[in-house]
Amino acid sequence: MSYEFFEAIRRLKKEVDEFMDYLERRFTEEIMGDHAVECIEPLAEIREYPDKYVVIIDLPCVRRREDINVKLTEDTIIIEAQMYRKVEIYDLMSNVKRTEFSSYRKSIRLPQPIDPKKATATFKKGMLILMLPKKSYGHEIRVE
């Protein structure tokens, strides 16, 4: 009984530690991007319509369509893009060091499945706009 109690506590502590690690990783990555690959997370907005999602991603300093890579599955979007030059940003953690970023990466999970084959993407004024038709959005019924 006592062994089971301590085992449950140990498991709980492990889960809390893992969750705290996850939060710390997520916080630092979101705020600072990934230093190892000079990558930053762009701002993005998802607008939901009855039949589609429209996802708008702000990609300043990206010049060409060829520098943007969009991967779609039914419920996930992964966007990677290359800036045309490096941009220097203050490192909030050290408050002294500056960090340079040269690319974007963002992964978005969608609440409802989409049809990746019908998706379209346009790039305008440094903004990527994805039109993602939903796979199915209910059945129409006749009103009698």
Added chain:
Amino acid sequence: MEKITIVEEEQIPSNAILINCLPDVGLVGAIASSYLVEKLEMNYSGYLDSILFPPIIVLHKERPLSPVRIYTKGDLVVVLSEIPLPLDALRHLATKIVKWAEEKSVKTVITFGGIPVPNRIDIEKPKVYGIGATEEDREFLRKNNVKLLKEGFMAGYYALLLKERMKKKGSCIALLAESHLQYPDPGAAVSVLEVFSKIYDVKVDLGPLIEQSEEYRIKLKELMKRTLETFRHAQKSYEYTPPLTYV
């Protein structure tokens, strides 16, 4: 007891034009006011403090500063915040700023902001609209060819500021440019500053702001994210709603 204190470290001129901006829609006011401070080389003249403000200081050139500060030059005073402030603080701040403006016999209180438009991406040059607290303000805007906003809601700090100033029958003008809601919008800040510069005859070189607009968008993305979190509480979604009298 007042919950907000204004600490004047330098002489604040009387009969001045007071510009007051906080991070808001597209960070238009925050970008425009901080750019004005930098380009006009305005002098740091004091700060605001409150138990309602987040426990944050900002370091600039090794010097710890309050994120809500006062800058002056000639008859121009700018009060800006580098951080979004909690909803609880906004009402007290608007009341305090209006009271302080009266003590200083401020000629007019001006705010810069954005009007969120869903098709902003298709707009090359954002239009600037004005709101005037008094009939004289509205006449002044009309004379200077600034189109007045006719119908709609305004939510958040700027709404409070206009309301407080209206109570005191003081002059207050909001210059609002069409802008992105969720992305920093230096282009909208340029439009607002062009109109301000023209109607108040304040010369400011907007070239660097136009040239560095992409850098502004990247560097301000975290501030934009934090500002968006405060919108939910400030009823910002009302700005997309037509008012009852419009039906």
